[in-house]
Amino acid sequence: MQKVTCSVEALEEMADTLWYVRLKPEVPVDFLPGQYLLVVMAEDDKRPFSIANTMNDEGVLELHIGATPDNTYAMQVLKRMQDQGQIEVQLPAGKAHLREDSHHPxxxxxxxxxxxxxxxxxxxxxxxxxxxxxxxxxxxxxxxxxxxxxxxxxxxxxxxxxxxxxxxxxxxxxxxxxxxxxxxxxxxxxxxxxxxxxxxxxxxxxxxxxxxxxxxxxxxxxxxxxxxxxx
The missing domain is CATH 3.40.50.80 (Nucleotide-binding domain of ferredoxin-NADP reductase (FNR) module)
Structure with missing residues (x-):
């Protein structure tokens, strides 16, 4: 997997306890629709979040994060993004991506x-x-x-x-x-x-x-x- 530092372009509350995050990787990244990334809090602490968009010309990564006050797992990630304005991620991860060659409903x-x-x-x-x-x-x-x-x-x-x-x-x-x-x-x-x-x-x-x-x-x-x- 590729490890990359991302700047935090947006961090907005969409609804109570639900956050929209837009990240801009410092270098281009590749992923398949339905894959996820790992936020690197430490080498032994990497937290998965689904990527909410597809690859695009802007090269951004969108996340939807649910974070209640008692959910330290997600709240710590959001706080680091707020405090530092950037975050390190690894990607792509996940095998349950879109099978584009399938024609099933x-x-x-x-x-x-x-x-x-x-x-x-x-x-x-x-x-x-x-x-x-x-x-x-x-x-x-x-x-x-x-x-x-x-x-x-x-x-x-x-x-x-x-x-x-x-x-x-x-x-x-x-x-x-x-x-x-x-x-x-x-x-x-x-x-x-x-x-x-x-x-x-x-x-x-x-x-x-x-x-x-x-x-x-x-x-x-x-x-x-x-x-x-x-x-």
Whole structure:
């Protein structure tokens, strides 16, 4: 992997406890849609964050970081970025990147800021021209955590092959889908045979989804998620 120092071009709170970060590497970097980087806090302390965009002419890296006050793992990273104005990263990492040679219909499933992973993949598919149906399911606890809701609605309105389904766990006034995001997919698809499914979110969510999707006929080599390297 390549190690590079990045200047912090933007660090903005998108919603309560959710941060947008834009980094500018000092030299050009390469990565595939759906890969992640490691923030180097120390040689024995490297913290993974999904890259939320694709490679572009500006050469920037976008991150979406969830950081509550009790989450020192992420808060320490944000504080170093704020204090120093730069950060060292290693990349690319991750095997669950977009399979651009596949023509299967695609389901992207995100939990919370796992949306960053699915956004990178979707952005590349849109740039290439959608050749197959794509369904993006985004599960969050609260409505204000759908920080890219307007962007997703605009993309779905522009591309007839794209379906966007936000799913909330907790809401009294929400008129859309509620419950757990993997269960929404289970309800909508009688079978997952023949689909490429990409998953990002908490390890517990990824593990539950894997077992549930097996019952729907998912082929193991068409289920992608970096969590599966560890669970």
């Amino acid at each position: 695609v389901i992207l499933m995100a939990g919370g800021t796992g949306f960053a992973y699915t956004r990178s993949i979707l952005q590349q598919m849109l740039a290439d021209g959608l050749r197959q149906p794509v369904f993006l399911y985004w599960g969050v606890r609260h409505e204000d955590h759908l920080y890219a809701d307007q962007e997703m609605k605009a993309w779905a309105a522009e591309h007839k092959e794209l379906t966007y389904v936000p799913v909330l766990q907790n809401s009294e006034h929400w008129q859309g889908r509620t419950g757990l995001v993997h269960e929404a997919i289970m309800e909508d698809f009688p079978s997952l045979s023949g689909y490429d499914v990409y998953i990002a979110g908490r390890f517990e969510m990824a593990g539950v989804a894997r077992e549930a999707f097996k019952e729907k006929g998912i082929e193991p080599d068409q289920l992608f998620g970096d969590a599966y390297e560890f669970i």
